[in-house]
Amino acid sequence: MLRFLSGGESHGKCLVGIIEGLPSNLEIDINKINKELSRRQKGYGRGGRMKIEKDKVEILSGIRGGKTIGSPVSLLIKNRDWENWKEVMSIIDNIDNDKKVNSPRPGHGDLAGAVKYNQTDIRNILERASARETAMRVAIGSIAKQLLKKFDIYIYSHVLEIGNVRINARKVSIEQLQKIDESPLRVIDKETENKIIKKIDEAKKQGDTLGGIFELIAVNVPIGLGSHVNWDRKLDGIIAQAIMSIQGIKGVEIGLGFESSRTLGSQVHDEIYYNGQYYRKTNNAGGIEAGITNGNNIVVRAAMKPIPTLSRPLDSVDMITKQNTKAQKERSDVCAVPSASIVGENVLAWVLAKEFVNKFGGDSIEEMLSNYKRYIQYVDKR
Numbered sequence: 001m002l003r004f005l006s007g008g009e010s011h012g013k014c015l016v017g018i019i020e021g022l023p024s025n026l027e028i029d030i031n032k033i034n035k036e037l038s039r040r041q042k043g044y045g046r047g048g049r050m051k052i053e054k055d056k057v058e059i060l061s062g063i064r065g066g067k068t069i070g071s072p073v074s075l076l077i078k079n080r081d082w083e084n085w086k087e088v089m090s091i092i093d094n095i096d097n098d099k100k101v102n103s104p105r106p107g108h109g110d111l112a113g114a115v116k117y118n119q120t121d122i123r124n125i126l127e128r129a130s131a132r133e134t135a136m137r138v139a140i141g142s143i144a145k146q147l148l149k150k151f152d153i154y155i156y157s158h159v160l161e162i163g164n165v166r167i168n169a170r171k172v173s174i175e176q177l178q179k180i181d182e183s184p185l186r187v188i189d190k191e192t193e194n195k196i197i198k199k200i201d202e203a204k205k206q207g208d209t210l211g212g213i214f215e216l217i218a219v220n221v222p223i224g225l226g227s228h229v230n231w232d233r234k235l236d237g238i239i240a241q242a243i244m245s246i247q248g249i250k251g252v253e254i255g256l257g258f259e260s261s262r263t264l265g266s267q268v269h270d271e272i273y274y275n276g277q278y279y280r281k282t283n284n285a286g287g288i289e290a291g292i293t294n295g296n297n298i299v300v301r302a303a304m305k306p307i308p309t310l311s312r313p314l315d316s317v318d319m320i321t322k323q324n325t326k327a328q329k330e331r332s333d334v335c336a337v338p339s340a341s342i343v344g345e346n347v348l349a350w351v352l353a354k355e356f357v358n359k360f361g362g363d364s365i366e367e368m369l370s371n372y373k374r375y376i377q378y379v380d381k382r
């Protein structure tokens with residue numbers, strides 16, 4: 001079984017992660033992890049923090065001579081901003097109320113978290129709720145990507161919409177997706193990109209924020225990952241949970257998603273043909289039927305709400321005095337949809353890698369590859 005845990009506060013010393021269950025002898029390229037970390041930090045609309053951080057991973061265990069050895073892989077990413085927060089982060093008890101965060105921000109876990117964990121300083125909640133945590137999830141997911149590459153599986157993403165401005169082209173080619181990092185918004189269409197940039201600038205000027213939609217596409221996924229037999233093994237459900245867990249994500253669709261509910265069955269379901277292999281002419285299912293991959297690309301879309309911290313803050317209540325006030329003002333992003341799409345890629349990679357380890361077992365990568373090869377030979381005969 002493949003699993004991970006991570007820890008670390010946004011303005012604490014560092015983020016840490018431990019992965020257990022990776023097959024041995026898998027080559028891990030640290031540059032590829034760092035490349036994913038740098039992709040996550042980019043994107044038009046991000047705030048001052050991204051100028052401070054230059055995320056780099058340190059590998060502390062589980063890898064020798066560039067290869068996994070079967071033991072837990074431990075990772076560390078330092079928060080450069082910690083130097084500026086040392087004092088604030090070292091205050092533990094009995095601080096003055098005026099040094100605490102007292103006014104919960106609507107859209108954040110501030111109010112519910114402070115009540116649930118019986119905290120008088122909201123900072124004790126917001127530090128871990130922060131999307132800073134996604135840096136470690138991306139480092140971990142990028143190792144999953146390196147595992148999937150062994151099986152020729154790749155995951156791409158692009159942004160479809162920001163602030164209700166939609167990208168023109170619905171159909172994108174893999175070649176376009178491979179070049180998408182050249183765009184500051186990770187969109188395929190330059191004209192719309194300029195419109196969105198203006199929209200982000202405008203929102204910033206108004207002290208406001210924006211959300212949007214991104215799409216993930218996993219290619220070359222074999223038939224038969226996931227299962228129909230119980231709710232918690234259905235791959236569409238597992239993917240939806242994982243993507244929904246990314247900070248700010250409020251909707252997840254697979255394939256046609258919500259649109260399928262508005263369309264006739266004859267127009268939705270992907271008809272089946274055979275030419276030595278089963279194939280479909282359409283992929284409205286987004287590569288998953290009954291919780292099982294059907295051999296087509298997995299297509300997932302996620303909707304991100306606007307960033308909740310506004311520089312023109314919303315109404316709130318001071319949790320100490322109970323007086324009406326304005327929400328806590330923090331340095332913040334205006335729009336982080338392009339970054340979220342990179343998080344999405346790596347989160348999806350993790351889910352698929354986990355399914356691979358489940359299905360093809362393998363204490364070593366050699367064992368996994370040979371199990372996979374045998375399975376593909378079997379599939380080709382069906």
Ligand SMILES: Cc1cc2nc3c(=O)[nH]c(=O)nc-3n(C[C@H](O)[C@H](O)[C@H](O)COP(=O)(O)O)c2cc1C
Binds near residue numbers: 247
């Ligand atoms: C890459 C990324 C960057 C984010 N940056 C910010 C930010 O600067 N300010 C903020 O208030 N929220 C930001 N968020 C969103 C919040 O973390 C998120 O809305 C909050 O934790 C509440 O969780 P929920 O929206 O999932 O309910 C970001 C999310 C992501 C994925």
Ligand SMILES: C=C(O[C@@H]1CC(C(=O)O)=C[C@@H](OP(=O)(O)O)[C@H]1O)C(=O)O
Binds near residue numbers: 048050132247
């Ligand atoms: C630190 C990251 O994103 C942060 C996510 C975030 C939030 O509330 O989610 C708030 C901001 O943090 P800060 O208040 O330090 O500027 C973002 O910068 C990151 O992506 O690495």
